[in-house]
Amino acid sequence: MTTHSHAARRQGLKAFSALALAALALPALAQNWPEKPVRLVVNFAPGGAADVLARAIQPQLAKTLGQPVIIENKPGAGGNIGIAETVRAAKDGYTLLLSSGGAITINPMIYEKLSFDPGRDLTPVAAVARVHVYLETHPDVPAKNVAEFIQYLKANPGKVSYGSPGQGSSPHLAGEMFKRMAKVDAVHAPYRGAAPALNDVVSGQLQYWFDPGPGLKHVEAGKLRLLAVGSAERSPQYPNVPTLAESGLPGFDADTLFGLYAPTGVPDVVVNKVREGVAKALEQKNVRDIVAGLGATPAVMTRKQFIDHHAVEAQRFGELVKSIGLKAD
Structure with missing residues (x-):
């Protein structure tokens, strides 16, 4: 019996040591991130605003991370296919998402059978641009x-x-x-x-x-x-074009923020490195020119500002969604 309990204890210690080593290895792995190419999922078709922004920041992001950043377009279902792809991915930072904020905040209100909850399953990493309509x-x-x-x-x-x-x-x-x-x-x-x-x-x-x-x-x-x-203010690129608010529809504002997201649970070191890459990209004239070519504005904001914006957007559009009874299949 004693021998048996010794053996069990030894097994228990071995298992505990393995767990402790694994726990120690996790931060070490994260510190060396990334050690292979990073996949950037874009949840809309090539040529759209999300795709253009992803390709604009891709070179600098790859440079900052020291690894290739591979863009994968996963369009469909109002952005949900790309979101689902990201949510299902490992929480190791090797799959990121570039999406409109609307797909994150509005889709749960209009699609009844989502296999994920963007607010719970995705973490906002960095805002990229405020896209005007x-x-x-x-x-x-x-x-x-x-x-x-x-x-x-x-x-x-x-x-x-x-x-x-x-x-x-x-x-x-x-x-x-x-x-x-x-x-x-x-x-x-x-x-x-x-x-x-x-x-x-x-x-x-x-x-x-x-x-x-x-x-x-x-x-x-x-x-x-x-x-x-369709913004609260005139576009710097088109100063002579009125806003809808000035054209008889007071209060009209349909801007949305586009940004980078990761599966919830990715290490902080990943979030910080990606944020650094995005910030550096938005400082570059060629990137700012591409953003301006979309009629958009670079969104330089803290992570807290980016996270908080989701609640603002949900409230602004949520009232509209309810009032018109908008539902998608």
């Missing part, structure tokens, strides 16, 4: 300003269509906010990202949309008409 129409739409456009919509109830990067995306919510505040009726056409929606506005299959940035080059080329900015 721009009301753009196809040139065939006979309206030169917001008042004329509202008049045109009222004359054609339910006959005019607008596109968005997906159900619950900030351009979709901007479209619903616009319909509600302007008291107009138009048909929403959701896409799997901004790029395919933009193609159909440029080709005239859709009459208008709220552009998160990729369409501005078509405005410059005369293929789209920019009527207004």
